[in-house]
Amino acid sequence: MSAEEISGDMTDGFHLVVDALKLNGIDTIYGVAGIPITDLLRLAQNEGIRYFGFRHEQSAGNAAAIAGWLTQKPGICMTVSAPGFLNGLVALANATINCFPMLLISGSSDRAIVDLEQGDYEEMDQLAVARPHCKAAYRVNRPQDIGTGIARAIRAAVSGRPGGVYLDLTAEVLGAALDAETGRKSLVKVVDPAPSSPPAPEAVARALDLLASAQRPLAILGKGAAYARADQEVRAFLEASGIPFLPMSMAKGLLPDEHPQSAAAARSYAIGNADVVLLAGARLNWLLSHGRPPLWNEGTKIVQVDISPTEFDSNRAIAAPVVGDIKSVFAAFNAALKPGKVKPSGAWLDEIGRRKTQNIERMAARLNADPSPMNFSSALRAIRNALATQPDVYVVNEGANTLDFGRNIIDMDKPRHRLDSGTWGVMGIGMGYAVGAAAVTGKPVVAIEGDSAFGFSGMEIETICRYELPVTTIIFNNNGVYRGDPADRPYSPTGLLRDARYERIIEAFGGAGYHVTDTPSLTKALTEALASKKPALINAVIDPTAGTESGHIQSLNPKSAAAQKK
Ligand code: ADP
Ligand code: TZD
Numbered sequence: 185m186s187a188e189e190i191s192g193d194m195t196d197g198f199h200l201v202v203d204a205l206k207l208n209g210i211d212t213i214y215g216v217a218g219i220p221i222t223d224l225l226r227l228a229q230n231e232g233i234r235y236f237g238f239r240h241e242q243s244a245g246n247a248a249a250i251a252g253w254l255t256q257k258p259g260i261c262m263t264v265s266a267p268g269f270l271n272g273l274v275a276l277a278n279a280t281i282n283c284f285p286m287l288l289i290s291g292s293s294d295r296a297i298v299d300l301e302q303g304d305y306e307e308m309d310q311l312a313v314a315r316p317h318c319k320a321a322y323r324v325n326r327p328q329d330i331g332t333g334i335a336r337a338i339r340a341a342v343s344g345r346p347g348g349v350y351l352d353l354t355a356e357v358l359g360a361a362l363d364a365e366t367g368r369k370s371l372v373k374v375v376d377p378a379p380s381s382p383p384a385p386e387a388v389a390r391a392l393d394l395l396a397s398a399q400r401p402l403a404i405l406g407k408g409a410a411y412a413r414a415d416q417e418v419r420a421f422l423e424a425s426g427i428p429f430l431p432m433s434m435a436k437g438l439l440p441d442e443h444p445q446s447a448a449a450a451r452s453y454a455i456g457n458a459d460v461v462l463l464a465g466a467r468l469n470w471l472l473s474h475g476r477p478p479l480w481n482e483g484t485k486i487v488q489v490d491i492s493p494t495e496f497d498s499n500r501a502i503a504a505p506v507v508g509d510i511k512s513v514f515a516a517f518n519a520a521l522k523p524g525k526v527k528p529s530g531a532w533l534d535e536i537g538r539r540k541t542q543n544i545e546r547m548a549a550r551l552n553a554d555p556s557p558m559n560f561s562s563a564l565r566a567i568r569n570a571l572a573t574q575p576d577v578y579v580v581n582e583g584a585n586t587l588d589f590g591r592n593i594i595d596m597d598k599p600r601h602r603l604d605s606g607t608w609g610v611m612g613i614g615m616g617y618a619v620g621a622a623a624v625t626g627k628p629v630v631a632i633e634g635d636s637a638f639g640f641s642g643m644e645i646e647t648i649c650r651y652e653l654p655v656t657t658i659i660f661n662n663n664g665v666y667r668g669d670p671a672d673r674p675y676s677p678t679g680l681l682r683d684a685r686y687e688r689i690i691e692a693f694g695g696a697g698y699h700v701t702d703t704p705s706l707t708k709a710l711t712e713a714l715a716s717k718k719p720a721l722i723n724a725v726i727d728p729t730a731g732t733e734s735g736h737i738q739s740l741n742p743k744s745a746a747a748q749k750k
Contacts, residue, residue, distance in 0.1 A: 190361075192364070193363065193364050193365075194361050194362070194363060194364055195361070195362050195363075195364045195367035195368075196327065196358070196359060196360060196361050196362065197327045197330060197353070197357045197358040197359060197360050197362075198223055198224050198227050198358050198359075199227065199367070200327055200330040200331065200362070200367050200370070200371070201224060201228075201289075201330055201334070201353065201358070202224070202227050202228045202231050202233065203367075203368075203371055204330055204331045204334040204335070204371050204372070205228070205233065205260065205334060206231060206232070206233065207371050207372075207373050208334065208335070208338055208373060208374055208377075209257065210233065210257070210258075210260055211232075211233055211234060212233065212234045212235075212236070212251065212259075212260070212623060212624070213225065213228055213233055213234070213235050213236070213260045213261075213262055214235075214236045214238060214244040214245070214247040214248045214251070214259065214260065214261050214262075214616075214619070214620065214623075215235070215236075215237065215238065215241070215244050215260075215261055215262035215263060216237065216238055216239070216240070216241050216244055216262075216263060216264065216268055216271075217237060217264075218264035218268060219264060219265070219291070219305070219306075219355070220264070220265070220291040220355035220358055220359075221262050221263070221264060221290075221291045221353075221358075223358075224262070224291075224358060225237075225262065234623070236619060236623060236647070236651060237647070237650075238616070238619075238644060238647050239643040239644055239646060239647060240271060240641070240643065240644070241261070241263045241268050241269075241271035241272035241275070242271050242272065242274050242275050242612060242616065242641070243275075243612075243615055243616035243619070243641045243644045243647070244261045244262075244263070244272065244275070244616065245261040245263075245271075245272040245273075245274070245275020245276055245278075245279070245286070245288060245616065246275045246278070246612070246613045246616025246617055246620065246641070247259065247261070247616040247617065247619045247620030247623065248260055248261035248275070248279075248286045248287070248288075248620065249261075249275055249276075249278065249279035249282070249284040249286040249348070249616075249620070250284065250603055250613075250616070250617040250620040250621055251286075251620040251621075251623060251624045252279065252284045252285040252286045252341070252342075252346070253282075253284040253285070253346075253407075253411055253600070253603075254600055254620070254621060254624050254625065255624055256285070256342065256378065256411070256413065257285070257342070258285040258286055258287045258337070258338055258341035258342055258349070259279075259284075259285070259286040259287070259620065260286070260287050260289060261275065261276075261286065261287070261288050261289070262289045262290070262291075263288065263289075263290045263291070264290070264291055264306065265290060265291055265292050265293050265305075265306035265307075265308065265310065265355075266293075266306035266307060266308035266310070267306065268290065268306075269288070269290040269292070269308065269310050269313075269314075270308075270313070272288050272290065273288065273313070273314060273317055274612075275288070275348075275616070276288040276314065276317060276318050276348040276350060277317040277318065277348065278348075278606070278608055278610055278613070279347065279348035280317065280318050280319055280347040280348040281606075281607045281608055282407070282606045282607045282608075283345055283346050283347060283407070283408060283411070284346060284347070284348070284411075285341035285342045285346035285347065285348075285349075286341060286348050286349070287337050287338070287341055287348075287349050287350075287351055288314070288318070288348065288349070288350050288351070289337075289351045289353060290310055290350070290351075290352060290353070291353055291354070291355055291358065292308070292310050292311075292323075292352050292353065292354050292355065293305060293306055293307050293308070293354070293355060294354070294355065294356060295325070295354055295356070310350075310352050311323045311350070311352045314350035314352070315350070317348075317350075318347065318348040318349055318350050319340055319341070319345075319347030319348060319349055320336070320337070320340035320341075320347075320349045320350075321349070321350040321351075321352070322336055322337060322349075322350070322351055322352065323351075323352035323353075323354070324351070324352065324353055324354070324357050325354065325357060326357065326360070327357055327360040327361070327362045327367070327370075328362060328366060328367070328370045329370070330353075330357070330370065330371075331370040331371035331372045332370070332372055333351055333353075334351065334372070335372035335373075335374050337349045337351045338374050338377055339374055339377050342377045342378040343377060343378050343379065344381075344491055344492065345490075345491050345492040345495075346378075346411065378509075380509050380511065380512050381491060381507070381508045381509050381512060382508055382509075382512040382513075382516060383489075383506045383507060383508035383512060383513045383516050384507070384508075385516075385520075387504070387505065387506045387507065387508075388506065388513070388516045388517060388520050389520065390504045391462075391487040391489075391504040391506050391517070392517065392520055392521060392525065392526065394460055394485055394487055394503055394504045395425070395427070395460055395462060395487060395526045396525045396526050396527075397460070398458075398459050398460035398485075398526070398528070399459055399528070399529040399531075399532060400457055400458050400459045400460070400528065400529065400532040401425075401427045401428075401458060401459070401460045401461070401462065401526065401528050401532075402427065402428055402429070402430065402447065402454050402455065402458035402460075402461050402462070403422055403427045403428070403429040403430070403461070403462040403463075403464065404429070404430050404432065404455075404461060404462070404463050404464070404466055404472070405418065405429055405430070405431050405432065405435040405438050405439075405464050405465065405466065406432040406434075406435050406463070406464065406465040406466020406467070407432060407433075407434035407435050407465065407466070407606070408464070408465025408466065408490065408491070408510065409435055409438060409464045409465030409466070409510050410434060410435045410437075410438050410465070410599050410600050411465070411600075412465060412509055412510035412511050413511065413599075414509075414510045414511035414514050414515075415438060415599050417510075417511055417514035417515050417517075417518060418438060418439070418464070418510070418514050419438075419439055420514075420518050421514050421517050421518050421521065422439065422445060423445070424518070424521060424523070425521065425526040425527075425528075426445070426526075426527065426528050426533070427445070427462065427526065427528060428445050428446070428447040428454060428528065428532075428533065428536055429443075429445055429446060429447060430446075430447050430448055430451055430454060430455070431446070431448065432466050432471065432472075433471075433591050433602065433604055433606075434600075434602055434603065434604060434606065435465070435466070435599075436591070436595075436596040436601075436602045437596030437597055437598045437599045437600070437601050437602060438599045438600075440595075440596070440597045440598075441595035441596055441597070442595060442597070447536050447540065449539070449540040449543045449544050449547075450536045450539035450540045450543060452479060453535070453536065453539050454536055455472075455479055455480060456478075456479060456480065456481055457481065457532075457535075458481070458484055459483070459484060459485065460484065460485045460486070460487065461484055461485075461486050461487070462486075462487045462489070463486055463487065463488045463489070464488075464489040464490075464510055464513075464514075465489065465490065465510050467490075467495060467498070467607075468498060468499040468500065469499070469607065470740075471607070474499040474500070475499045475500040476499070476500065480500075485503040485504070486500070486501075486502050486503055486504070487502075487503065487504040487505075487506065488502045488504070488505055488506065489506045489508070489510060489513045489514075490505075490506075490507065491507070491508065491509050491510075492507075493505070493507045547592075551565050551593065552565070554702075554703055555727065556701075556702065557701060557725055557726060557727040558701070558702065558703060558706070558724065558725065558726050558727065559726060559727050559730035559731075560585050560586065560589040560660065560726065560730055560731055561589060561593065562703050563660060563703065563706060563724050563726060564589055564590055564593040564594060564632075565593065565703065566703035566704070566706040566707045566710075567594065567630070567632065567658065567706065567707075567710060568593055568594055568595070569707050570706075570707045570710035570711045570714070571594065571630065571710075574628070574714060575597040575598055575601075576598070576601075576627050576628065577601070577627065577628050577629065577630050577714070578601050578602075578603065578621040578622075578625060578627055578628070578629045578630070579594055579596070579601060579602050579603070579629075579630055579631075579632065580603045580604065580613070580614055580617045580618050580621065580629060580630070580631040580632070580633075581594070581602065581603070581604040581605070581631070581632045581633075582604060582605045582610075582611055582612075582613055582614050582631075582633055582634065582637040583611075583632075583633055583634020583635075583636070583637040583660065583735075584634060584636075584637075584665075584666050584731070584733075584734055584735030584737075585634070585660075585666065585667075585730070585731030585732065585735045586632060586633065586634040586637065586660045587604060587605055587609075587634070587637075587735060588735040588736040588737075589731075590604075590632050591604070594632070603617045603621060609737070611634075611636065611637045611640045612637070612640030612641050613641070614631050614633050614637060614638060614640070614641050614657070615631065615638075615641035615642065615644030615645065615647070615648065615657070616641055616644065617631075618631045618644075618648065618653075618655045618657070619644065619647055619648060619651070619653060619655070622648075622653040622654060622655055623651075623653070627654070628654040628655075628656070628714055628717065629653070629654065629655045629656070630655075630656045630658065630710070630714070631655060631656070631657045631658065632658050632660070633657060633658065633659050633660065634659075634660055634662075635659050635660060635661045635662060635663070635664070635680055635684070635686070636664065636665040636666075636680060638657070638659050638686070639680075642686075642689065645657065645689050645690050645693060645695070645719070645721060646693045648695070648719045649690065649693035649694055649695045649719045650693070652718065652719065653719060654714075654717040654718065654719075655719055655720075656710060656713040656714060656719075656720045656721070656722065657690075657720070657721045657722070658706075658710065658721075658722045658724055659686045659721065659722070659723050659724060660724055660726045661683075661684065661686060661723050661724060661725050661726060662725075662726040662727065662728045662730065662731070663679065663680050663681070663682045663683070663684075663728045664676075664678045664679050664680050664728065665677075665678040665679075665680065666678055666731060666732070666733045666734060666735065667728060667729060667730065667731050667732070667733060668680075668682070668728025668729065669682070669728070678733070682728075683725075684723075685699065685723065686721060686723040687699050687721050687722070687723040689721065690719060690720065690721035693719075695718065695719035695720055695721060696713060696716065696718060696719070696720040696721070697720070697721050697722075697723070698713070698720065698721070698722040698723065699723045699725070700722060700723070700724050700725070701725045706722065706724055709722045710722060
């Protein structure tokens with residue numbers, strides 16, 4: 185009997201999983217079909233859940249993860265056992281490291297055989313493997329526990345610091361029968377899955393007193409602040425206090441990049457010279473130089489707002505920690521802020537303004553140049569021009585130079601519209617994030633990809649075409665990981681095929697392909713692709729000598745101590 189045809193007074197694991205997901209408002213699943221989950225996916229679809237089938241579990245997992253970040257509901261990825269599970273695990277780990285809520289739900293083989301290592305089909309102790317790479321991991325061993333398992337997984341993913349959760353469903357549990365009434369009663373609707381956590385009043389007072397003492401305050405907003413959907417609260421506080429701000433990459437657009445208080449074009453000066461920094465939803469990890477010199481000043485005092493109290497003091501002492509969700513914390517800040525209490529000095533604002541203007545002018549010369557072949561700046565300017573009138577577009581961005589230049593050149597006007605390699609600087613998120621973003625927002629997506637970066641998830645172009653998603657993928661084709669292969673070193677570790685015609689990949693699946701070599705053609709192709717609302721791929725040929733190895737993080741390449749001693 186298939187999963188869909190059971191008698192009225194009985195239910196089974198397949199039905200209970202679908203019922204539990206629906207009861208908790210889950211309306212979309214991303215995955216790859218196979219034993220033992222094929223019937224589960226079909227049943228979910230029959231029951232009105234949208235299913236997106238991918239070519240590789242890592243992309244399905246990435247789609248789920250970004251869907252989670254965009255919606256505050258856990259994105260669901262379903263995979264088969266052992267290898268499918270492992271493919272999805274990279275996405276689960278990436279979601280956890282980025283604080284995105286997602287569930288990886290994998291089918292697994294017979295416990296009795298797995299635990300005695302007797303060699304089952306796709307045998308693996310998946311729960312043990314998943315545990316170190318996610319926020320929580322659970323296995324359901326009895327059909328009457330499915331409801332609890334899914335409820336725990338949802339709550340673990342979205343409460344507190346969001347993250348990835350693994351849920352192991354054995355083939356046996358999926359097929360197990362249960363009396364329908366018992367099954368119904370076993371389901372759990374999670375009440376208030378991510379409870380608000382307002383800050384302690386004394387922590388708010390300490391933070392505001394410290395900010396009030398500042399001459400040169402600066403706010404740094406991270407993707408935790410964007411996730412929190414505290415757009416109004418954050419903006420109101422920054423505008424009332426006049427504190428200049430810097431957005432981390434995925435917090436761009438939380439306040440528009442064009443906002444007069446943005447200090448992005450004077451980043452190093454602002455971080456290096458602030459006397460008090462208000463850090464909200466961002467960690468002092470490598471992306472912020474661990475809060476240490478030479479970028480940071482040792483004397484700078486820090487107010488940190490985070491939902492996770494163990495984050496404080498991780499890299500340097502935090503003078504005013506505020507535990508709470510950003511929406512509640514900024515609401516409390518706004519309520520407690522007396523007009524004029526926090527006031528950046530005029531000299532500070534003037535100097536930031538002066539340096540901004542200077543740096544923007546310096547960048548304009550590079551940005552407006554039109555070299556042939558195109559370089560990163562000119563190609564991104566061409567894209568920026570096409571996007572200027574399209575603030576609804578979601579931008580996905582990965583690569584090295586493509587990522588670093590893209591972050592600086594493509595302005596964001598709306599919150600949560602920039603999705604990129606994030607905390608790990610990982611390659612391979614491109615097509616998964618594009619599908620996930622298109623799926624949950626219904627809006628157009630433009631994925632700006634290095635040619636190497638694209639390769640990690642490139643086969644999902646078929647997925648994009650199959651679901652007819654409004655995704656335009658732009659490949660910065662410079663024949664290599666970072667720059668192109670030097671002529672004197674064929675088959676170098678960073679080389680890729682020269683002059684590859686990537687646009688033909690999408691043509692094979694019925695999408696629109698463009699091959700462009702100059703900036704007007706790039707702007708035109710992107711404008712046309714966006715207007716069509718259909719899948720498109722633009723192969724943008726970039727100078728293979730442009731950019732640098734490792735982009736802006738060249739200094740992270742290890743140097744030989746022996747060589748330095750010579
Ligand atoms: P970025 O990469 O943008 O600098 P990070 O990923 O390093 O940002 O930091 C995000 C931080 O936001 C994490 O420390 C996480 O605990 C925190 N966070 C996530 N959601 C919330 C929330 N709703 N309220 C407060 N902090 C949050
Ligand atoms: N593998 C994974 C999963 N993540 C990574 N970050 C890398 C490898 C190493 N890596 C980078 O850090 S960037 C990059 C790799 C392979 C690709 C750079 O080449 P590109 O970009 O063509 O995508 P640019 O824009 O031409 O520099």
